Amino acid sequence: xxxxxxxxxxxxxxxxxxxxxxxxxxxxxxxxxxxxxxxxxxxxxxxxxxxxxxxxxxxxxxxxxxxxxxxxxxxxxxxxxxxxxxxxxxxxxxxxxxxxxxxxxxxxxxxxxxxxxxxxxxxxxxxxxxxxxxxxxxxxxxxxxxxxxxxxxxxxxxxxxxxxxxxxxxxxxxxxxxxxxxxxxxxxxxxxxxxxxxxxxxxxxxxxxxxxxxxxxxxxxxxxxxxxxxxxxxxxxxxxxxxxxxxxxxxxxxxxxxxxxxxxxxxxxxxxxxxxxxxxxxxxxxxxxxxxxxxxxxxxxxxxxxxxxxxxxxxxxxxxxxxxxxxxxxxxxxxxxxxxxxxxxxxxxxxxxxxxxxxxxxxxxxxxxxxxxxxxxxxxxxxxxxxxxxxxxxxxxxxxxxxxxxxxxxxxxxxxxxxxxxxxxxxxxxxxxxxxxxxxxxxxxxx
Amino acid sequence: xxxxxxxxxxxxxxxxxxxxxxxxxxxxxxxxxxxxxxxxxxxxxxxxxxxxxxxxxxxxxxxxxxxxxxxxxxxxxxxxxxxxxxxxxxxxxxxxxxxxxxxxxxxxxxxxxxxxxxxxxxxxxxxxxxxxxxxxxxxxxxxxxxxxxxxxxxxxxxxxxxxxxx
Ligand SMILES: Cc1cc2nc3c(=O)[nH]c(=O)nc-3n(C[C@H](O)[C@H](O)[C@H](O)COP(=O)(O)O)c2cc1C
Ligand code: SF4
Ligand code: FES
Numbered sequence: 001x002x003x004x005x006x007x008x009x010x011x012x013x014x015x016x017x018x019x020x021x022x023x024x025x026x027x028x029x030x031x032x033x034x035x036x037x038x039x040x041x042x043x044x045x046x047x048x049x050x051x052x053x054x055x056x057x058x059x060x061x062x063x064x065x066x067x068x069x070x071x072x073x074x075x076x077x078x079x080x081x082x083x084x085x086x087x088x089x090x091x092x093x094x095x096x097x098x099x100x101x102x103x104x105x106x107x108x109x110x111x112x113x114x115x116x117x118x119x120x121x122x123x124x125x126x127x128x129x130x131x132x133x134x135x136x137x138x139x140x141x142x143x144x145x146x147x148x149x150x151x152x153x154x155x156x157x158x159x160x161x162x163x164x165x166x167x168x169x170x171x172x173x174x175x176x177x178x179x180x181x182x183x184x185x186x187x188x189x190x191x192x193x194x195x196x197x198x199x200x201x202x203x204x205x206x207x208x209x210x211x212x213x214x215x216x217x218x219x220x221x222x223x224x225x226x227x228x229x230x231x232x233x234x235x236x237x238x239x240x241x242x243x244x245x246x247x248x249x250x251x252x253x254x255x256x257x258x259x260x261x262x263x264x265x266x267x268x269x270x271x272x273x274x275x276x277x278x279x280x281x282x283x284x285x286x287x288x289x290x291x292x293x294x295x296x297x298x299x300x301x302x303x304x305x306x307x308x309x310x311x312x313x314x315x316x317x318x319x320x321x322x323x324x325x326x327x328x329x330x331x332x333x334x335x336x337x338x339x340x341x342x343x344x345x346x347x348x349x350x351x352x353x354x355x356x357x358x359x360x361x362x363x364x365x366x367x368x369x370x371x372x373x374x375x376x377x378x379x380x381x382x383x384x385x386x387x388x389x390x391x392x393x394x395x396x397x398x399x400x401x402x403x404x405x406x407x408x409x410x411x412x413x414x415x416x417x418x419x420x421x422x423x424x425x426x427x428x429x430x431x432x433x434x435x436x437x438x439x440x441x442x443x444x445x446x447x
Numbered sequence: 448x449x450x451x452x453x454x455x456x457x458x459x460x461x462x463x464x465x466x467x468x469x470x471x472x473x474x475x476x477x478x479x480x481x482x483x484x485x486x487x488x489x490x491x492x493x494x495x496x497x498x499x500x501x502x503x504x505x506x507x508x509x510x511x512x513x514x515x516x517x518x519x520x521x522x523x524x525x526x527x528x529x530x531x532x533x534x535x536x537x538x539x540x541x542x543x544x545x546x547x548x549x550x551x552x553x554x555x556x557x558x559x560x561x562x563x564x565x566x567x568x569x570x571x572x573x574x575x576x577x578x579x580x581x582x583x584x585x586x587x588x589x590x591x592x593x594x595x596x597x598x599x600x601x602x603x604x605x606x607x608x609x610x611x612x613x
Contacts, residue, residue, distance in 0.1 A: 085535070085573075090575050163519060164517035179473050180508075181508075182512060247577075339535045
């Protein structure tokens with residue numbers, strides 16, 4: 001089932017006239033006849049969970065926004081999308097920008113935001129133009145500006161470009177950046193819902209979350225909640241990458257199995273070059289890597305599905321997370337140590353440096369991983385790595401510290417033998433891969 | 448000392464008008480982008496001081512920001528900057544060999560600029576194009592599904608463009 005990308009491939013859907021002809025902006029018409037509280041209620045009923053990574057219920061988040069008399073409130077759309085493996089928001093904004101603008105208008109009305117910002121990563125420079133064009137068109141057609149559709153509601157949307165910093169995806173760092181400062185996360189509380197941008201009550205939501213408000217209003221929250229399974233309602237965009245036959249962005253309802261997603265021709269079409277599946281990071285670089293056997297089946301031997309609950313089944317010991325939906329696949333020829341090294345380098349590069357466990361720990365982990373990967377590692381380094389990651393987790397201002405620790409922890413937990421092989425075979429590590437060994441799934445071996 | 452042209456001033460005013468009264472510092476990131484594009488692809492101390500005076504903030508506030516974000520260049524760069532992604536998903540699809548190929552072809556290492564000032568090679572972290580790897584950013588746009596042939600063609604294209612603009 002497709003709710004967001006159904007119309008993304010209609011020719012010229014980027015243009016207002018085509019988008020409108022295809023039923024666009026109906027949710028705004030409907031929403032403006034409702035009260036803001038009714039809209040929040042529909043979003044609550046839909047069961048929508050934040051699509052930026054944390055999966056927090058959106059309706060509940062909205063109901064927390066403080067409403068002090070005379071103080072403006074702001075909605076900020078998080079389009080920073082910098083988690084390695086994640087490129088779904090880009091797809092949505094690039095191909096069907098009016099869907100985001102439509103969702104933003106409805107959401108701004110629900111939250112009482114008269115000035116709404118889209119904070120987009122600086123590298124998506126051409127998408128800024130696409131969004132600004134869509135905003136101009138929406139305004140020319142009376143969906144933005146003063147007294148929208150005669151309701152007395154005023155709303156402007158502005159696009160703010162970041163300048164290259166993963167940390168600005170974290171909502172309080174994003175707010176700092178929007179204020180023209182370095183992206184140093186703030187200590188919470190106060191939460192943005194009380195004191196956000198310019199100390200005003202602020203809601204920060206992901207692009208996909210805000211776009212999903214459109215079908216929720218169109219079909220009603222209860223109907224939306226019927227799609228999917230359990231607490232994984234609606235549809236989810238998955239950006240699939242790595243060694244797949246058909247990497248790309250797929251909209252799924254969260255009832256399909258991981259196996260179907262990887263092997264079916266409707267989705268990723270199997271592993272590239274006839275190779276076998278070795279491992280996968282199913283929810284963006286920050287979530288734990290899983291070997292093939294634990295990816296396709298849970299530790300209990302049950303089929304694993306592409307939804308919040310199933311992907312995290314088994315906790316960190318044998319499970320992972322839905323995260324941002326960045327689905328990274330490694331084939332049998334890939335080296336887990338090398339892949340983990342690139343992620344450690346990424347987190348070292350992106351640490352804002354405020355907390356010493358994160359600032360020092362990320363650099364230290366990168367250095368040790370580099371030694372191991374380049375044949376200069378010792379057995380004790382593996383334990384040291386484990387020790388460092390465990391000291392970062394939970395000891396920092398923002399979750400980037402955890403995000404840096406988890407991939408290293410999971411790599412050692414599931415692929416310790418591969419790290420040891422690097423230590424024992426210093427001359428081989430850059431030439432040859434350790435191989436599939438025992439963690440491969442039968443299916444992976446058979447294909 | 449360079450300053451914004453009339454057209455650039457119009458853009459500057461458009462950017463500043465997006466924020467509430469007294470919060471014009473919020474325009475700092477977009478204004479630094481504008482300054483970098485307007486003054487040769489990098490931010491000199493002079494340029495940063497100019498931006499500070501335009502926004503009515505202290506120069507130190509501008510330096511703090513310019514040094515934090517990876518897209519601001521604090522020293523001159525080549526006319527064309529190849530920003531090649533090297534993070535995990537791109538590595539899985541061969542970004543290491545693309546980087547090595549560019550190094551060999553242009554005779555420079557990451558962080559360096561060719562002697563003629565034409566090309567700078569920079570390695571960067573995930574740009575949100577992981578499914579279309581290997582990839583690089585060139586100016587405002589992404590070049591995806593890179594191969595050595597594609598790299599050759601891009602270098603050719605840049606040389607031609609530069610010759611035409613001279
Ligand atoms: C280091 C870090 C990076 C993040 N990057 C993003 C991002 O690029 N996009 C995003 O939507 N959320 C990101 N988040 C999550 C945001 O902090 C926030 O939870 C999210 O924008 C809330 O929106 P949602 O409830 O709609 O998901 C990041 C969090 C952390 C800790
Ligand atoms: S955990 Fe890392 S990124 Fe987050 S505030 Fe601390 S130093 Fe900065
Ligand atoms: S890892 Fe290269 S674009 Fe994401």
